[in-house]
Amino acid sequence: PADYRRLESSLLHEVLRRRRGLPILLSVVWMEVARRAGAPVYGVALPGHFVVGFGQAGEAGPPVLADPFDGGRVLTGDDAGLLVAGATGAPLDPSMLAPADPLDVVLRVLNNIRAWAAARPEHSAVALWAVDLSLLLPSHPARLRYERAQLLVQRGDFLAGAAELEGYAEVVGAVDEPAAERMRGQARAARALLN
Template identity: 85%
Template sequence: RPDLSTLCLLVGAEADGALDEAGLDAAQVELDRLAGLLPYRPGGPQAWAVALRELLGDRLGFHGAPADYQRLESSLLHEVLVRRRGLPILLSVVWMEVARRAGAPVYGVALPGHFVVGFGPDEGQVLADPFDGGRVLTGADAELLVAGATGTHLDPSMLRPADPLDVVLRILNNVRAWAAARPERSDVALWAVELSLLLPSHPARLRYERAQLLVGRGDFLGGAEELESYAEVVRAVDERAAERVRGEAAAARAMLN
């Protein structure tokens, strides 16, 4: 099972050139320290959720706010540990990694539009919202979160534990969304796409996005080669789309002249 905290910290190292091996170790030590502040095996899922809320939310002030969506640091685990602010998914990583170290039955739950954490088995599952300081959610709370994001009802499949690699991909999607709103930060968009492509399960269209970023940043040859490669992938399902992509590749090569 991939170590989620390590994967998240490696994303942070890509974003922050000053985050060296000592900084990576310090973040892991901080997670260990926080876990040591929890009571010893407080009880069932509800007791674990309350213990995490009391420590991380009430006592230490970990939470989120709308303004955090405007900051790249909100998607970087080492920054979230220092600022105690972040996006729902990064705060959930803090909750999960601290709780896991203490022996809690914890996992991420990727509700549409809002990531939370779950404790315990399906039949006794307890959800908590780290973005709201670890507030323990009722069934109605979860229904409202899903309805607000999708306009539909909560489906039991939405409550399944999230795979660590899917969590990382969702974090990188948030970074890409942040960069997409800031055209001058195409450097951030590029590394977020390239890290996403390293994951074993990723949308094929990310290769097209990478090609566009390369062309936009002046790497016309690299972009053209990526477009040509992507066109071969697309050709198997849509020849007309593949032809359009090949046309874009030719246009990128023409910019070399």
């Protein structure tokens, strides 16, 4: 759908204004409204599609899942399995129905913004903003530092990009020295762009 191709679909204030958005943001809205009404809810981060679980996680019996993106349709186990199979080609594993950690939800939203911006190089400032926010989270993929370095160089901030590459090389060097040396080479190349 068209909502997948719009940045506004990943920005909560725009989702509230437009009443349209990606499944994860619609689920966040649903969860907050349900919590304020006293309903026990949690996010379920299925691969490729985020839905809302109702009840206490881990209760006996299958969880009750709803898809805010599909008008709040209640999902059967088969429906959830089809969503997972469509995204991964693999069957639904019961562990995929576990409540999503709130910080993982934030990181997933930021990943959606990064993916949107990656397809639009003219919006590298948006990509850098999303990477910078992701790096503020207590747990984030180390590779984001490399992505940040690339964005800085792409935007013409060669010194900051080189410094970020060297910092990433220090992290990588502990497990993969050849990769760290490649990062150091990229840092030298970024500095050379100043001339």
